[in-house]
Amino acid sequence: xxxxxxxxxxxxxxxxxxxxxxxxxxxxxxxxxxxxxxxxxxxxxxxxxxxxxxxxxxxxxxxxxxxxxxxxxxxxxxxxxxxxxxxxxxxxxxxxxxxxxxxxxxxxxxxxxxxxxxxxxxxxxxxxxxxxxxxxxxxxxxxxxxxxxxxxxxxxxxxxxxxxxxxxxxxxxxxxxxxxxxxxxxxxxxxxxxxxxxxxxxxxxxxxxxxxxxxxxxxxxxxxxxxxxxxx
Amino acid sequence: xxxxxxxxxxxxxxxxxxxxxxxxxxxxxxxxxxxxxxxxxxxxxxxxxxxxxxxxxxxxxxxxxxxxxxxxxxxxxxxxxxxxxxxxxxxxxxxxxxxxxxxxxxxxxxxxxxxxxxxxxxxxxxxxxxxxxxxxxxxxxxxxxxxxxxxxxxxxxxxxxxxxxxxxxxxxxxxxxxxxxxxxxxxxxxxxxxxxxxxxxxxxxxxxxxxxxxxxxxxxxxxxxxxxxxxx
DNA sequence: ACATATCTGTCTGATAGCGAACATAAAAAT
DNA sequence: ATTTTTATGTTCGCTATCAGACAGATATGT
Numbered sequence: 001x002x003x004x005x006x007x008x009x010x011x012x013x014x015x016x017x018x019x020x021x022x023x024x025x026x027x028x029x030x031x032x033x034x035x036x037x038x039x040x041x042x043x044x045x046x047x048x049x050x051x052x053x054x055x056x057x058x059x060x061x062x063x064x065x066x067x068x069x070x071x072x073x074x075x076x077x078x079x080x081x082x083x084x085x086x087x088x089x090x091x092x093x094x095x096x097x098x099x100x101x102x103x104x105x106x107x108x109x110x111x112x113x114x115x116x117x118x119x120x121x122x123x124x125x126x127x128x129x130x131x132x133x134x135x136x137x138x139x140x141x142x143x144x145x146x147x148x149x150x151x152x153x154x155x156x157x158x159x160x161x162x163x164x165x166x167x168x169x170x171x172x173x174x175x176x177x178x179x180x181x182x183x184x185x186x187x188x189x190x191x192x193x194x195x196x197x198x199x200x201x202x203x204x205x206x207x208x209x210x211x212x213x214x215x216x217x218x219x220x221x222x223x224x225x226x227x228x229x230x231x232x
Numbered sequence: 233x234x235x236x237x238x239x240x241x242x243x244x245x246x247x248x249x250x251x252x253x254x255x256x257x258x259x260x261x262x263x264x265x266x267x268x269x270x271x272x273x274x275x276x277x278x279x280x281x282x283x284x285x286x287x288x289x290x291x292x293x294x295x296x297x298x299x300x301x302x303x304x305x306x307x308x309x310x311x312x313x314x315x316x317x318x319x320x321x322x323x324x325x326x327x328x329x330x331x332x333x334x335x336x337x338x339x340x341x342x343x344x345x346x347x348x349x350x351x352x353x354x355x356x357x358x359x360x361x362x363x364x365x366x367x368x369x370x371x372x373x374x375x376x377x378x379x380x381x382x383x384x385x386x387x388x389x390x391x392x393x394x395x396x397x398x399x400x401x402x403x404x405x406x407x408x409x410x411x412x413x414x415x416x417x418x419x420x421x422x423x424x425x426x427x428x429x430x431x432x433x434x435x436x437x438x439x440x441x442x443x444x445x446x447x448x449x450x451x452x453x454x455x456x457x458x459x460x461x462x463x464x
Numbered sequence: 465a466c467a468t469a470t471c472t473g474t475c476t477g478a479t480a481g482c483g484a485a486c487a488t489a490a491a492a493a494t
Numbered sequence: 495a496t497t498t499t500t501a502t503g504t505t506c507g508c509t510a511t512c513a514g515a516c517a518g519a520t521a522t523g524t
Contacts, residue, residue, distance in 0.1 A: 085357040143297075201500085432471095
């Protein structure tokens with residue numbers, strides 16, 4: 001392999017294309033709050049995250065918002081913008097916990113996707129997976145309550161980031177879950193009382209993975225399978 | 233044009249490919265309730281709808297469900313199943329109001345998408361649009377109440393089907409909106425009292441398009457733009 | 465015309481989450 | 495050490511929706 005990359009999209013590219021492609025990327029470290037792309041705007045860069053978490057968010061006119069996808073090192077950001085239509089969308093993407101990522105100008109990647117078949121095949125598969133996840137979460141957002149969704153989110157965040165400790169306060173979690181901050185406080189408090197998690201001032205720890213999974217809605221397992229069955 | 237097709241996907245294929253492709257399709261009429269594909273299963277056929285409405289639905293273990301997408305003559309069904317990954321997903325697709333559609337064995341279309349560039353480009357764009365819509369509806373399902381969502385759904389159904397009258401009872405509407413039937417009764421009753429719609433036993437009429445739009449959430453306009461700005 | 469099935473309306477109590485305000489606690493800044 | 499900022503906890507009244515039951519209305523079949 002030579003160099004370690006730690007982004008599953010890049011690692012899935014066939015050699016020798018992978019190395020050529022890799023040489024065109026620069027690695028950056030991006031703090032929480034960094035906007036990777038804005039809603040209704042053509043992204044400036046595409047990112048191949050190697051660590052950390054970023055959320056795709058949709059905001060409404062009244063300022064309320066909901067996460068529509070959580071992403072880390074499993075793919076490319078943005079994803080469906082690369083499918084050949086208008087490269088914009090209703091969502092914006094924000095770094096939640098400091099991200100390390102390889103970066104490439106978006107239009108450059110767009111052209112490369114047209115040119116390179118292995119790249120295009122991978123982009124299509126990533127977009128398909130995102131759609132599947134989005135499908136499940138659309139129903140989840142409608143049918144499941146705050147505590148179940150919080151448990152699901154924490155488990156997914158854990159799986160994606162590979163850490164048991166997640167740096168995120170309840171206010172941001174409320175935006176993500178599309179709920180009030182007080183609702184998150186209550187849900188998180190309930191999980192803490194049952195000793196499934198612990199937290200203090202923006203640092204959340206998963207204490208009991210199995211029980212937390214039982215407290216989460218079925219959507220967690222569904223989405224997890226979609227991530228796991230993806231690469232080989 | 234020669235033959236009238238009335239499916240925007242087919243009509244967007246470049247000639248002479250379109251005619252060749254068209255000759256491989258058979259047209260069918262499918263009653264309400266017909267399942268176009270099942271969750272977690274490889275579709276048997278792909279459909280190019282020319283009239284009528286079909287819903288992509290995600291159901292949970294407890295039997296509750298939510299629509300994740302409404303489709304008619306604007307594209308191909310299924311859509312993201314054609315992107316090259318596992319051709320399944322968490323949703324199933326059901327005919328809501330009798331559909332007329334051209335049909336083709338799914339695996340045959342899958343091969344054709346690999347072979348034919350114009351077909352592939354169109355599939356990718358359709359999948360992208362579906363993702364954009366899905367993104368908006370994911371947040372909508374979390375943030376907007378039943379009456380707003382009902383108004384949005386009726387308007388979208390009207391736009392897609394081209395009829396002011398929609399044949400659908402409140403029970404099915406409840407499944408679609410991911411709510412109880414009584415909640416739909418209340419929401420529909422409120423819209424009727426304000427003379428935005430009328431209905432009786434499964435037949436809903438839009439009386440005042442402008443006011444109904446004002447009663448719907450912003451997601452209606454967002455999704456409508458995504459449909460409109462798509463072909464040319 | 466009648467019986468039957470289906471759809472719609474309404475009522476009940478229970479609950480989750482909203483929206484807003486304020487109190488407390490912990491970190492950060494000086 | 496003290497102040498300031500930020501995060502969390504708590505309370506309250508209110509609304510939407512759930513969950514279940516049942517009555518009434520309107521098609522449909524015979």
